[in-house]
Amino acid sequence: MTDNTTLLYFAGELTDLLTCPHDKGTVVYLVDRATSIKDVIEALGVPHTEVYDIRMNGTGHDFSLQLIPGTQITFLPANQSSNYPVDVTQATLLRPPLNALRFLVDENVAGLAPLLRALGFDTAYHRTWDDAYIAVLAAKEERVVLSRDRALLKRSAIVYGRLIRSQIVDDQLVEVLSHFSTPMILKPFSRCLRCNVVTTPVNKEDIVHLLEPKTRLHFNMFRRCSACKRIYWRGSHHEKLIERFERLGINIPLHSTEP
Ligand SMILES: [Zn+2]
Structure with missing residues (x-):
């Protein structure tokens, strides 16, 4: 190490995100100008949303830490930090607390x-939203951005996020539920899978004319989305979702599965 360098160590799953030469997660970084630590780590390939602890000389620091030649800085991912699974309602040195866990899903x-909505999580998504809009909405509505796009998660307006590693949707769901401290799933099947709107119980007689004969015969409890008017009941689609969640180890409280 020469006089003008600092050693940056990216631990655990952060190592795989490095796009620069490194030795088992350690980067020799030339300090040639004053730069924020956020800009430094993102230039090396690591979105700030993936870092949960910045340690120098045994002390935690925030993203305003300035690089000093001759020092060593360690960056920890969520699963090696003290806040894991990540509880977004708890303040840390790196991030202010959110009121609740709400998601914003990127197109990729x-x-x-629909899976997060089926579990009852407030999950914003629209296929037409671009990166700039997602960043603005995440800041405005205090949402956790889920994406496979590193460039999106490097945006400063995004405070909480997760760079989704898996490419298979069921594994992605398990990844999200493992990564974040999720309140007990108490209200599954309470949101419209299309609109994210909380559905409300509706009397059968008010919608009976909209039902297929078999549905009319076999089901008595229904919920409806006030936005798109879609009607939900505990039909085969509902049962298949419950089975899918159970296969993934996600337990749905039985009392709450009635529409
Ligand atoms: Zn709807």
Whole structure:
């Protein structure tokens, strides 16, 4: 190490994100100008959303830390930090707390939207939203951005996010539920899978004319989305989703599965 360099160590799953030469996660970084630590790590390939602890000389620091030649800085991913699974309602040195866990899903992981909504999570998504709009909406509505796009997660307006590693939607769901501290899933099947709107119970007689004969015969409890008017009941689609969640180890409280 020469006088003008600092050693940056990216631990655990952060190592795989490095796009620069490194030795098992350690980068020798030339300090040639004053730069924020956020800009430094992102130039090396690591979105700031993936870093949960910045340690120098045994002390935690925030993203305003300035690089000093001759020092060593360690960056920890969520699963090696003290806040794991990540509880977004808890303040840390790196991030202010959010009021609740709410998601914003990027187009490249769009399959997560209906699954998270089915589990009751407030999940914003629209296929026409571009990166700039997603960043603005995430900041405005305090949402956690889920994406496979590193460039999106490097945007400063995005405070909480997860660079989704898996390419298979069921694995992506498990990844999200493992990564974030999720409140007990108490309200599954309470949101419209298309609109994210909370559905409300509706009397059968008010919608009976809209039902197929078999549905009319076999089901008595229904919910409806006030936005798109879609009607939900515990039919085969509902049962298949419950089976799918159970295969993934996600337990749905039985009392809450009635529409
Ligand atoms: Zn709807």
